[in-house]
Amino acid sequence: MAKKQLKEKSIEETLWDSANKLRGSVEPSEYKHVVLSLIFLKYAYDRFVERRNELIADGKEAFVEQAVFYNAKNVFYLNEISRWGYLIENAKQNDIAIKIDAALAQVEKDNPTLKGALPSNYYSGLGLDRTKLASLLDVISKIDTQKDKEHDLIGRVYEYFLGKFAIAEGKGKGEYYTPKTIVNLIAEMIQPYRGKIYDPCCGSGGMFVQSMKFIEAHHGNKKDISVYGQEYTNTTYKLAKMNLAIRGIACNLGEKAADTFHDDQHKDLKADFIMANPPFNQKAWRAENELTNDPRWHGYEVPPTSNANYGWILNIVSKLSANGMAGFLLANGALSGDGTELNIRRQLLKNHLVEAIVILPRNMFYSTDISVTLWILAGNRKARTVEQNGELVNYRNRENEVLFIDLRQWGEPFEKKYIQFSGEQIAQIAENFHNWQREGHEQTYRNVPEYCYSATLEEIEAKGWSLVPSKYIEFKNRDEGIDFDTKMTQLQSEMQELLRKEDESKKELLNLFKELGYGLEE
Template sequence: MSTALEAQLWASADILRGKMDASEYKNYLLGLVFYKYLSDLELREAYEQENGKTETYPDREAQFEILNDWYEEDPEDLQKTMRLQLGYFITPDQLFYSFRKKADGYNLQLTELQSGFNTLESEGGQFQGLFADIDLKSNKLGSNDQQRNITVIEVLRALDEIDLFSHDGDVIGDAYEYLIGQFAAGAGKKAGEFYTPQAVSRIISEITSIGQEERAPFHIYDPTMGSGSLMLNIRRYLTHPDKVTYHGQELNTTTFNLARMNLILHGVDHGRMNLKNGDTLDSDWPTEEPYQFDSVVMNPPYSANWSAADKFLSDSRFERYGKLAPKSKADFAFLLHGFYHLKDSGTMGIVLPHGVLFRGAAEGTIRKALLEEGAIDAVIGLPANIFYGTSIPTTVIILKKNRSSRDVLFIDASNDFEKQKNQNILTDDHIKKIVQTYQARKDEDKYAHVASFDEIKENDFNLNIPRYVDTFEEEAPIDLVQVNKELEQVNKDIKAQEAELLAMIQEFAVTEDSKDIIASMTQLLGGAHE
């Protein structure tokens, strides 16, 4: 992430963080960043309509003058053009730029900002309810209207310094990751959300795209989509990234809205978004066509609670496996849901805690059934402390249908990371090594092993990675003869230094008292070697 984006997010967060938890103020920040992006995009579109696209653009004041002149001359034409090109229209007086100009003179009223949110939400289904989590009347912003006005104005002015078009990357995702990274104690845990670091997203996206790079249209599904960044990563590995359709479900309404913002920010057309705010496990979705996908990617909440009601034993997602995931550990329920929605030709990648690899009882039964049908293609162990909100080590499990073999590739990448402050980071080289090892599918000393089905069966279907990849490093043998020689030399050096010290003491023997002291010290030093 650029330091400019970090600096302005920090400045904005600093205004709010004494007033509310990070889980709350990130909603204000990300919502305002999104509104600013749509507003600035409209200004740029108006400029391009008159001057064409260019590598450099004038400042927003010049862009605003072009848009405002157009609006005064023919408002209907401007609205029609913007809705055709962008899918929405924001009137000049409700643009973020206009709010900022008023904010500079402290003339902005929160009712004007709320009106801007309401008007944009009325533009269509893709914007409906997007700003529901921004409560401009909250007492946490201030005890009265004036104080709330000042707080929001300061935030707005700080955010307006961000040049969203110069940021190379996932703006909402990067902002979200930064905020959680800075304030994880409040943001990730209290909101019940899990953000997948970009490095992990890249591993899953690249692996699940292998062999499908030319597929168009391409359908990707994330049943626990969070901010949507895990789905969006697939585009960098496909030949036709503009022909991807995104299917996703998210239980948390705030995070669901965040995902919608994220996809819009990435230029995803409304017709290529199939998103739902709902409980993935409680009610299967999607059930209409398409309900199976080329790629399924997941980073579900770890060891979450779910009902595990008897009715699910006849649910087509779970009935083949004989048992249901435990009530207190829904990990396998999420996995089986995703696997059910995978095409026969597709690939699935899911991040889970290591317990799913070796826990017994119902989980052991499910794991055995998956292994017997050859569904588990690879198990990749990741380093600890790479996720925000939890320091536990995790594993990426790759699944496929109709494999010709039932072997499993194990990769132990747990020791490959770069430590940065309080977080461990996977570098480009670490990611490349994991993906190349997956593609090569052969043993690599202390890093990878292809285990046959018989070998796994002998281990009672336990997939704990250390059973298959031995990363133990033996310590070099101790040379006792050399150690003894070194000790003898140390003793000689000590004796020589003591003799030198005694000689120095003798030179200061000038009084009867000092002679007694010297005699005592000499006896003491001499006795040390008796």
């Protein structure tokens, strides 16, 4: 019998394996910054060399050390000490970590658009093993971005690492990363073709990246979009700037990393599209006497101190342009909270801002296994005509209706225990939503039991202003449509994985006792 051919590892997997070798001296929460900063330097170098060769070929060799000739083509200028070749030449030197710090500092100095994006005096303070760091540099050298004119390879590596880091850091971590499949769904539903796009808690910038990919997929022009964001955590703020720089996406993330509620970096912004994944059920987000007269709550009650969910909603509402669309995620509890939350929710509905409520499946996030809600808000829900990518689209008056969608039985498994939507599913969900919105599709949209229902404000008022979809969507038989064989296979796979990890932990514990001289037997 012929030997089974081993699957060749992708560059992403190879890089991940190399990064894992840094374990021990560096925590996973740290080595994402180690690896991604180096990937950024390699990307910048490949683009620099490509542009340098163009200048030489055009007879402009005298200008190859002038930054303006690089910046004009959206390429970062690199001083000699910032070039990847220089780092590789010195990779085995004892001071390689210091040289990497110097390279990053010089890149930022030579390119003002990168201000605040790169780590400062970072590598030399980590105490990294020189041999392992040299090995990582060698692996990253194998990434050839010159063959990839659209920079999809480097972007793919970046996305892969952000996802893997989020998984590795586990529950309570990974807030900087929203799974791409969810961002794709939001983009397809709110359709950010042209205008200002804003994310008040932008993490690593994934919402912006997928918005640009949406525009590319629909043959739009990326220059028609302006990007505005804000991020609280300084290291994540830097990740976002690097991520967007790799894609060539110009952005305004504010002057610094800052709390959106207490130090709003975009006070006067009115955005055409808002995409966000705020922290779920954020406690103690303001003191009792803080922000009580904030203009963002104008026309509504002040959001309660016990939970920031409605603070995020009203921040988003305050930034929404007259014809803007917003898609954002919240924990399901925001659908039915009472007291102040009920009063705010009632007013949002009476102001005709709530367009759709979409319940997502469990296990879509790396940081939590709960099911969450996608809210779609719209500044204008009257009958109107909108130009989208060169085409005129007519919208029906939906001011007195809300579309409820339940996707808890949708999705497909990946990474053993997580769920994602396929491209076909995202297209189907978005098409159903747009059929509900638009004129000329009256015969195409229909309420479907266990999937979707268009409820009137009268119906919602009768249900106590609750936005829980199951109060409106008809459920004939909750067991229908569930593939029990698939579910059982998934459960068996998860159980086998748990048993394997338990066995590994037991062996590690026994080995530890043996090393300590106790000599326990299995």
